[in-house]
Amino acid sequence: MVSLLDTYIENRERVQPDDTNNYDIAHGGNVAKWMDEVGAMSAMRLAGSPCVTASIDRLDFARPIPRGDTCVIESYVYETGRTSVRVRLRAFRETPETGERELTTEATFVFVALDADRKPTPVPDLAVDTDREEELRRAALAAEPEETDR
Incomplete structure (x- = not known):
């Protein structure tokens, strides 16, 4: 059985001039794309097969990521x-010289696993065995929007 930490991925993108909007900050579409790509990697680690985006339940931009900073994406599966x-998924702006981080973006994505014929295929259960895994799962569940918000 695949554990939550087996699906944990952290990836970085340096925010270049081509990644920014007219305010010289990371374009929201680029941040969403980076999150989608890393989220799919986490999903594939659990599924053991290709995964595609089915929905984005929420995508909240709280702060900008300036050109020249690094966008750090944290991703993990918390429910199947x-x-x-x-x-x-959470994105942080990180100062390259110091590693100082600040949370900028939070999201919940749903991915569907596909078989060789590109049809939905069952995924295995997720193991949540350690205190760290339980802490991450609880944080993800707490961050979900209320049912009335969906």
Whole structure:
């Protein structure tokens, strides 16, 4: 069984001039794309097969990421369905010279696993065995929007 920490991925993108909008900060579409790519990697680690984005339940931009900073994406699977996985994603702006971080963006993405014929295929259960895994899972569940918000 795949554990939550097996799906944990942290990736970095340096925010270059081509990644920015007219305010010289990372374009929201680029941040969403980076989150989608890393989230799919977490989903594939659990599923053991290709995964595609089914929905974005929330995508909250709290702060900008200036040109020249690094966008750090944190991703992990915290819940499974029959053929789908829920992935928590957080983006941080990081100063390259110091490593100082600040949370900028939070999201919940749902991915669906596909078989060789590109049809939905079952995913395995997720193991949450350690205190760290339980802490991450609780944080993801707490960050979900209320049912009335969906």
